[in-house]
Amino acid sequence: MNRNEVKNCLLCNAPLNSQMDWKRLFFNRFPKVICQECENQFEWCLHEQDEEVVSLYYYNEAMQDYLHRYKFMHDVLLSKVFREEIYYNLKNRKEMIVPIPMHPEKLKERTFSHVDELLKEARIPYVHLLEKITTETQGGKTREERMNTPQIFKLKKTVQVEGKEILLVDDIYTTGTTIRHAKRVLIEGGAKSVKAFTLIKSGFYK
Incomplete structure (x- = not known):
């Protein structure tokens, strides 16, 4: 999978921080597609x-x-x-x-x-x-x-x-x-x- 598949937040279009952290790499997590600000608006x-x-x-x-x-x-x-x-x-x-x-x-x-x-x-x-x-x-x-x-x-x-x-x-x-x-x-x-x-x-x- 291309880990840089999305460059901007799919919700607000703000640029995403594409820097790969070791935790994400190690656990093979999905690339982020929304910014932290948008993510924080959703209520668990x-x-x-x-x-x-x-x-x-x-x-x-x-x-x-x-x-x-x-x-x-x-x-x-x-x-x-x-x-x-x-x-x-x-x-x-x-x-x-x-x-x-x-x-x-x-x-x-x-x-x-x-x-x-x-x-x-x-x-x-x-x-x-x-x-x-x-x-x-x-x-x-x-x-x-x-x-x-x-x-x-x-x-x-x-x-x-x-x-x-x-x-x-x-x-x-x-x-x-x-x-x-x-x-x-x-x-x-x-x-x-x-x-x-x-x-x-x-x-x-x-």
């Missing part, structure tokens, strides 16, 4: 974890801006921003890593799968077991509407999940509707356990 989510869903960051103003640029302005380079944190949180997980999928029509519109790209940049192997069966998104719905959403996933054809331990991965956890629907399909298909990991934890903000 460390004290609200449970065994079922683990999230790395809160949905603050800086994260809202990041997510808007990444998902809705289609800036796929921003998939690099949190790759090191994702890698170190998932590299030793024993479960099968399963991204929350996009509907094919939404994938055409966005041109890339944002969750898949986060995992690719973090060098985390994954497998798709689910298909999304509706183009509806949770954004814009009230909390009550989200909680009453009909099933939005199905198992892919020929997929066998019986006895599998699965870790679902998504970008943001808000009411938990998406994770609940995915978990239900997998458990009904025979999965032994289903937990979840998300980059962001949000209060109900829509």
Whole structure:
């Protein structure tokens, strides 16, 4: 990998300090792609974890801006921003890593799968077991509407999940509707356990 792949912060465009320190070299860590000032704006989510869903960051103003640029302005380079944190949180997980999928029509519109790209940049192997069966998104719905959403996933054809331990991965956890629907399909298909990991934890903000 070219360790000088990014010369300027992907978020504010400030020049990055490209000097290689021995710790980064020894542990083969990922090259930095954002400056320290931008990094400090993200708020770690460390004290609200449970065994079922683990999230790395809160949905603050800086994260809202990041997510808007990444998902809705289609800036796929921003998939690099949190790759090191994702890698170190998932590299030793024993479960099968399963991204929350996009509907094919939404994938055409966005041109890339944002969750898949986060995992690719973090060098985390994954497998798709689910298909999304509706183009509806949770954004814009009230909390009550989200909680009453009909099933939005199905198992892919020929997929066998019986006895599998699965870790679902998504970008943001808000009411938990998406994770609940995915978990239900997998458990009904025979999965032994289903937990979840998300980059962001949000209060109900829509």
